[in-house]
Amino acid sequence: MQKPVLDFWFDFASVYSFLASMRIAPLADDAGVTVRWRPFLLGPIFAAQGMTDSPFNLFPVKGKHMIRDVQRSAEEIGVGFRWPDAFPQSAVLASRVALIGLKDSWGEDFCRAVFHTEYAENRVISEQTVIADILTKLKVPVDATFAGTQAEDIKAELRENTAEAQTRGFFGAPTFTTASGEMFWGNDRLEQALRWAKK
Amino acid sequence: MQKPVLDFWFDFASVYSFLASMRIAPLADDAGVTVRWRPFLLGPIFAAQGMTDSPFNLFPVKGKHMIRDVQRSAEEIGVGFRWPDAFPQSAVLASRVALIGLKDSWGEDFCRAVFHTEYAENRVISEQTVIADILTKLKVPVDATFAGTQAEDIKAELRENTAEAQTRGFFGAPTFTTASGEMFWGNDRLEQALRWAKK
Numbered sequence: 001m002q003k004p005v006l007d008f009w010f011d012f013a014s015v016y017s018f019l020a021s022m023r024i025a026p027l028a029d030d031a032g033v034t035v036r037w038r039p040f041l042l043g044p045i046f047a048a049q050g051m052t053d054s055p056f057n058l059f060p061v062k063g064k065h066m067i068r069d070v071q072r073s074a075e076e077i078g079v080g081f082r083w084p085d086a087f088p089q090s091a092v093l094a095s096r097v098a099l100i101g102l103k104d105s106w107g108e109d110f111c112r113a114v115f116h117t118e119y120a121e122n123r124v125i126s127e128q129t130v131i132a133d134i135l136t137k138l139k140v141p142v143d144a145t146f147a148g149t150q151a152e153d154i155k156a157e158l159r160e161n162t163a164e165a166q167t168r169g170f171f172g173a174p175t176f177t178t179a180s181g182e183m184f185w186g187n188d189r190l191e192q193a194l195r196w197a198k199k
Numbered sequence: 200m201q202k203p204v205l206d207f208w209f210d211f212a213s214v215y216s217f218l219a220s221m222r223i224a225p226l227a228d229d230a231g232v233t234v235r236w237r238p239f240l241l242g243p244i245f246a247a248q249g250m251t252d253s254p255f256n257l258f259p260v261k262g263k264h265m266i267r268d269v270q271r272s273a274e275e276i277g278v279g280f281r282w283p284d285a286f287p288q289s290a291v292l293a294s295r296v297a298l299i300g301l302k303d304s305w306g307e308d309f310c311r312a313v314f315h316t317e318y319a320e321n322r323v324i325s326e327q328t329v330i331a332d333i334l335t336k337l338k339v340p341v342d343a344t345f346a347g348t349q350a351e352d353i354k355a356e357l358r359e360n361t362a363e364a365q366t367r368g369f370f371g372a373p374t375f376t377t378a379s380g381e382m383f384w385g386n387d388r389l390e391q392a393l394r395w396a397k398k
Contacts, residue, residue, distance in 0.1 A: 192271065
């Protein structure tokens with residue numbers, strides 16, 4: 001029997017996507033659910049809703065609390081966390097590389113490594129050298145992969161993911177969607193989304 | 200030994216406060232934590248952060264999803280839910296009555312009944328007759344209680360709760376605070392807040 005599928009929509013700029021990326025694989029295994037990792041860009045979606053920056057920058061009282069909230073959750077799940085000096089960071093390069101990797105075997109490891117680099121090591125993921133270091137550690141050819149990010153189909157796939165996210169009424173990340181069309185927003189809805197994927 | 204205490208800050212206008220109010224008593228019992236129910240008003244807090252309406256009205260894409268999200272959560276915990284025709288509703292009268300009841304034995308039952316009236320029965324809790332119905336069902340004297348809502352100390356207590364919430368950096372409801380000063384935002388942080396209350 002085919003396993004149920006849950007789509008995991010994330011933006012590398014999103015700190016709650018970081019938390020979800022660190023939790024989702026074992027939880028989905030336990031639940032018997034296949035996860036499809038789907039990078040997209042929040043920027044155009046926020047812009048369409050009248051926001052020209054991260055909501056955490058636009059609403060600083062909320063933003064300040066968010067850092068403490070993520071600290072506590074990261075501690076509970078046992079992953080390192082350090083608020084990066086640069087926030088939010090452009091996820092375009094990392095997302096295109098991720099799309100290449102997700103068609104191969106190294107995509108999910110790459111995604112987790114990018115999130116860790118950004119949110120535990122205070123490095124800037126829009127820099128090619130930072131992404132190159134991650135690829136090298138994963139034994140993925142750097143030059144061929146960067147060349148691949150300029151391919152029209154990869155560029156189009158990221159645009160299409162973002163357009164689909166907007167059409168579906170997304171307003172943040174992570175977002176989870178089931179085959180039946182149910183949508184769940186936030187790292188704290190991951191368990192509920194997995195339950196619904198099996199309905 | 201004294202049980203640890205968790206403050207449960209809520210606004211009757213807040214639908215996620217409704218969900219938390221329906222869940223908190225048994226969870227706190229299991230955790231061995233005493234809960235202090237603390238009504239406050241989000242309106243002045245949102246206004247100070249540049250919002251003149253509920254964020255769910257200001258960001259309609261998010262607001263639309265929120266209704267579905269609450270439906271699913273209400274279903275999972277087995278409480279009725281119907282999105283009210285009027286949102287948000289003024290919580291001043293209900294909050295003052297709650298403050299009277301919370302000094303007596305009927306406060307928590309009153310709070311749960313107000314939330315249920317608003318979010319399951321589509322009635323408007325700013326109306327005196329609606330609050331009177333709830334008090335009558337709880338066998339609480341209606342006229343004396345309404346007179347009590349005009350007492351200066353009750354009015355002041357609601358203002359002070361709201362001022363304290365603002366000083367503490369609240370930006371939504373429900374919010375939970377521990378004796379050590381940790382702050383947690385959202386119905387989905389209730390379990391985590393109870394764990395921290397015991398640290």
